[in-house]
Amino acid sequence: MKKSLKDISVKNKIVLVRVDFNVPIKDGVISDENRINAALPTIEYLVANDAKIVLFSHLGRIKSEDDKKSKSLEPIAKALQSKIKQPLVFIPETRGKKLEDAIKSLKPKEILIFENTRFEDVINNEVVKNESKNNPELGKYWASLGDVFVNDAFGTAHRAHASNVGIATNIKESCLGFLVEREVEMLTKGVQNPEKPFVAIIGGAKVSDKIAVIDNLLTKADKIIIGGGMAYTFLKAQGHKIGKSLCEEDKLELAKNYLSRSNGKIILPIDSANAEEFADVKPTYSGVDLPDDVMGLDIGPKSVELFESVLKGAKTVAWNGPMGVFEFKNFKNGTEKVCEAIASIKGAFTLIGGGDSAAAAIQMGFQNKFTHISTGGGASLEFMEGKKLPGIECISDK
Ligand code: AMP
Numbered sequence: 001m002k003k004s005l006k007d008i009s010v011k012n013k014i015v016l017v018r019v020d021f022n023v024p025i026k027d028g029v030i031s032d033e034n035r036i037n038a039a040l041p042t043i044e045y046l047v048a049n050d051a052k053i054v055l056f057s058h059l060g061r062i063k064s065e066d067d068k069k070s071k072s073l074e075p076i077a078k079a080l081q082s083k084i085k086q087p088l089v090f091i092p093e094t095r096g097k098k099l100e101d102a103i104k105s106l107k108p109k110e111i112l113i114f115e116n117t118r119f120e121d122v123i124n125n126e127v128v129k130n131e132s133k134n135n136p137e138l139g140k141y142w143a144s145l146g147d148v149f150v151n152d153a154f155g156t157a158h159r160a161h162a163s164n165v166g167i168a169t170n171i172k173e174s175c176l177g178f179l180v181e182r183e184v185e186m187l188t189k190g191v192q193n194p195e196k197p198f199v200a201i202i203g204g205a206k207v208s209d210k211i212a213v214i215d216n217l218l219t220k221a222d223k224i225i226i227g228g229g230m231a232y233t234f235l236k237a238q239g240h241k242i243g244k245s246l247c248e249e250d251k252l253e254l255a256k257n258y259l260s261r262s263n264g265k266i267i268l269p270i271d272s273a274n275a276e277e278f279a280d281v282k283p284t285y286s287g288v289d290l291p292d293d294v295m296g297l298d299i300g301p302k303s304v305e306l307f308e309s310v311l312k313g314a315k316t317v318a319w320n321g322p323m324g325v326f327e328f329k330n331f332k333n334g335t336e337k338v339c340e341a342i343a344s345i346k347g348a349f350t351l352i353g354g355g356d357s358a359a360a361a362i363q364m365g366f367q368n369k370f371t372h373i374s375t376g377g378g379a380s381l382e383f384m385e386g387k388k389l390p391g392i393e394c395i396s397d398k
Contacts, residue, residue: 001398002184003175005042005150010051012108016146017042017177018163020153020375021057021076028075034362035155036080038375042152042177043111047086052106054146055080055113056094056163057153058131062118065125077113086111094119095141103145117163131162139166152177155354157391158379168394176395179375184392186372187383190351194316196222201307201338203228204321204356207251212385213320214258218265225267225307227299227323227334234259234268235288243274243290267310271300273324273331280328298324299334308341317342320353320381326360335360343369353380 019039024031039055046053060071077090088111093099102112120130120138130138139162143149149171151157151164157180160166168174176184200221202210207230217224226234232245237255259266273283274294285300299307311317319342323334339357342350343366350370352358355377367373374380379389 002181002392002395003173003398004181005045005175005177007398008148008173008175010046010049010148013051013148014054014103014106014146015046015051015148015150016054016056016142016167016171017046017150018153018156018167019043019055019057019177020155020179021055021073021080022059022155023076025059025075027070030075030079033079035375036076036083038179039152039177040083042150042179043084045178046150047084047109047111050108052103052108053111054103054106055111056117056142058118058156058161058163059116060118062116062121063127065122067122068116068119071116071118073113073116080113084111088113091115100145117161120162132159134160134162134166136166138162140170143167143170146171147173149174150177151175151391151395152179153391154180154183154374154376154379156379157183157376157389158382158387160390160394164391165394168396174395176392180392182372183374183376183380183383186351187353187374187380190316190318190349190372191216191220191384192386194220194318195349196316197314198316198318199223199225199311199314201225201227201311201317201319201342202321203230203323203335205229205246207233207248207255210321210381211251211254212387213381216384216386218258218261221265221318223267223310224262224265225310227269227303227307227338228321229296229325230321231269231299232296234266238268241289241292242296243292244295245272245290246295267306269299269303270306271302272296273298273300273333275331278325280330283330297328298331301333304334304337307338311338311341311345314345314348316349316351317345318351318353318384319357320355320384322356322360326356332360336364339364339366353377353384355381
């Protein structure tokens with residue numbers, strides 16, 4: 001078990017908190033503040049317990065000096081300030097005397113936030129990736145600024161960066177923040193020790209992204225529903241005609257292998273909503289074999305019914321990836337219906353593994369209908385694959 005924030009004393013200590021403030025932002029306007037809100041419990045706890053608080057996060061990717069202009073954390077610091085009573089200082093630096101002095105002068109309950117950690121990826125116009133490649137000197141330096149490290153950024157927990165692993169391996173004491181702790185608890189309950197029957201639903205565009213998840217789920221789940229673009233590779237592996245649908249030819253053998261190992265666990269679509277090209281047009285429908293001149297962009301209504309019946313009675317459901325091109329209004333039906341079906345199962349533990357499915361559920365106003373919607377796309381996927389996440393592994397054990 002990893003240490004929790006409640007396991008350590010933070011009073012009067014400088015607490016370095018890696019948060020995930022990687023929010024969608026354009027021209028300084030934040031369109032979704034969920035990630036800021038999700039960090040509040042940890043921040044408020046630290047204030048209540050007299051810590052001196054230093055927050056930091058990455059925002060987007062920094063590949064040039066120019067990227068830095070639109071990727072400052074300053075607007076995020078302002079948004080955070082409007083949510084907390086405590087005065088907050090923003091220091092537009094990632095290192096140096098100004099930052100060090102500001103941290104040294106913090107009093108208990110005061111909060112400082114410093115600049116985008118990925119500004120360290122580009123120094124003097126040169127791409128050095130000090131943050132993203134976990135430069136040992138950088139992790140050591142950031143660790144030297146505080147007494148305790150709290151990792152509360154789940155979205156980057158599958159990456160070993162200087163701002164998580166680098167600091168944790170160079171500081172005496174570290175722990176998980178409340179957000180990450182809840183993610184670990186929920187994903188463990190949902191995928192590692194699921195109450196049965198456990199139904200997993202996997203969708204999205206690419207088989208190659210989800211292979212490892214399906215592999216792991218074959219040993220854990222009672223049923224694995226596969227929808228979205230990746231389903232067509234599986235259908236082709238079964239000998240069906242898939243027209244112009246997405247297909248990963250080099251994954252056909254693997255799909256066959258999974259199907260033969262699945263003992264009927266894998267459930268595929270039985271009909272398809274199609275278009276002649278990749279466009280938001282009125283769909284035509286086909287059974288499991290598609291005409292040559294169309295591509296499947298969503299599951300059809302019979303598949304929706306089939307998937308609903310498989311979901312009925314499930315005690316645990318884990319969902320990752322849309323059932324079709326849900327960005328097109330004509331092809332979002334499958335994703336919406338499946339989302340609704342999962343949300344309406346009574347007494348089940350229901351989990352969404354971040355990314356597009358989380359966005360779809362929130363967009364439909366279902367955010368409170370699931371037991372847990374993960375804040376991390378890649379991180380929750382890797383967790384579901386059964387991998388150890390470096391951003392969690394690096395934290396001190398209880
Ligand atoms: P992923 O990142 O692998 O979860 O894939 C998400 C993307 O898959 C979304 O942008 C969907 O539009 C896309 N997608 C889902 N179903 C299909 C399909 N049948 N054909 C093409 N793209 C799809």
